[in-house]
Amino acid sequence: MSVETPHKIDTSKLDEIIKSYDSKKSNLIAILQKVQEVYRYLPEEAMIYIGTKIEGLSPATVFGVATFYAQFSLEPKGKYEIKVCDGTACHVRGSMPVLNAIRNKLNLKEGQVTSDNGLFSLEIVSCLGACGLAPVCVVNDKVYPQMTSDAISMVLDTLMKEEGSN
């Protein structure tokens, strides 16, 4: 599966999504979720397009909603979205070493979210509600309990092997 090239939007696809939600401004969040599903993030052009197509919205308003909710990303996310829980329980049981191990493994610089090859993206979340399994990581909806830096490295190694990269 190839990663959709960023900064190229297909307006007919957007029109379809907008129409499926009755072009209503009250459906903006659902529309943005759908768009993010397609592109794995919200391209700027898509936000502008939605802002100009739906009555009562503007690009700035759409951007406001997109940046208000943590679920929306303005940067392309990787094929594998890694969530590291840093809730209280996970934190005290060592989520930070896990996080650092992932950063090292993926060569992520300060502030970088997605690995250079576009395969992995990393996000810190507050609590996944699985404190009994702390520290927890989730990769594309699959939960990995009681992580350590070694364990997560192995998980990543496996995924990289599947993708044929290292």
Added chain:
Amino acid sequence: MTDKKTLFIDGKEVEFTDEPNLLEVIRKAGMNVPTFCYRPDLTSFGACRMCVVEVEGRGIQSSCTMPPEAGLKIHLNTDRTRRIRKTVLELLLANHDRSCLTCDKSGSCELQQYAEEYGIKQIRYPDKADDEYLPVDDSSPSLVRDPNKCILCGACVRACTEFQGHSVLGFANRGSKTVVQPMNGRPLGQVDCVNCGQCAAVCPTGALTIKSDIENVWKEITNPNKKVVVQMAPATRVAIGEMFGLEPGENSIGKMNAALRRIGFDLIFDTNFSADLTIMEEASEFLGRLQSGQNLPLFTSCCPAWIKYIETAHPEMLNHLSTCKSPMSMMSPVLVDLLPKRLEIERENLVVVAIMPCTAKKYECKRDDLMRNGRADTDYVLTTQELGRMIKEAGIDFNSIEPEPNDSPFGEYTGAGTIFGASGGVAEAAVRTAYEFATGETLENVDIKELRGTTNRCRDVELDIKGTKVVVRVVSTLKEAEKSLQEIKNGTAKFHMLEVMACPGGCINGGGQPRSCDNSKIKAERAQGLYKEDSELKLRKSHVNPSIKKLYDEYLEKPNSHKAHEILHTIYKDKLTGSYKDIK
């Protein structure tokens, strides 16, 4: 049953009727509470929490969002409300830019004012580090946006949305990272902002201010080689006095003339003159279109914000726009063509300055289509506010200065030119002249009161020009204008002329006028000032202005002549391409 009910404010029984919220009741009763975010012409937002009052049995409530109820007992100034307001102020100041002395809003900033009134003598929190300051955006020709001075009251966002239907500014991010900005933090000069300046007009702090041209103008004035001539728009004369303690609507034109001369302007003319000129052209154009039935309804073209809106949002409707330049941009080329010879100076030594109630005029004067031989005809636009500041800087006592007349011949005007400054005025002036042009008869009653008004933002007036029914629609704000455009698109529009002013109530309430955002009545008072001058003038129809006649005889031949087209008309461009909505 009477609809008059009462409630108690600090023990005093106060009547109320249909006030939308407690704050209005409080103000009507002659009392006040502080507020940053409440603006009577905008929806209540309840963001700043400064207007909190204590309501017996209901605790602390924000008075701008609570509807009045009979029998309520409210207290404005209690220990609790005072403590809350102080805390709000301290927290706002905690991450606010502290360079008050050099801030454009210094002296008229509400944050500064309340900090002083509430005795905030010390800010408990350290100043932000240098790298925490966000860059100032001065990319717009009209406005400067300094996010470090924003207190997130949302007034600008609401003004942009509720007046212009535009929402160029919006909130972004959340929590302590929240900012007000154009789409994705783009520079204001690169988004589809129409430069109306209503955001700056409602901003309580220095976060949105008018881009100043004062220093540039001083430089020209003090240059002995330059002749600096000035024109001022109708709406400025009934507002500038407010900066010197005069009543809104008081006509200060004589004082303005005198003050401008003291400042050092060489010749003082009046945009009212070229408003008359505009009518000559626009009324002729309108009659031509009525006859041919083409490009109707005619859109007026005096408002640069409106022009930019059509160009960027509805370029397919450009043919409806009158090709007339605005009064400001008609005056300047006339001055540029005629004055150098008369004053025996070189063209490059003539500087044309315009005093406008409008921030969008700063953008207009730089428009490509108004350039001739690589130079703009209007060199600088100063807003009413900026002129007021220059008068203060020059040490002129505006209140005691003796009124003086302006200079001939481009200072002579009729009542029709004066009323250009109020919503409905352009249409009224056009009808006065169009009627006489079309029928050849004298229009006895020149007052067309149905066209007037500053609160009703859309009105249709049916007029009878000797058997021909003509419907004129007057709208202010682009939000209203957009509705009219939709009517045209779906074929339900029944009007022949559409007058649009982007600011609510017209130019008298322009973004460059002295502050009026906390009193809805000021608009009507300023408009009244213009209609009063109109009614007192002997000449009240543009085409009877003797200087206008002379200008046509000596230079422009006749309305819509080739010469007139060359310098008084323009061509608009489709600006959708390249606008940020341009996604294919």
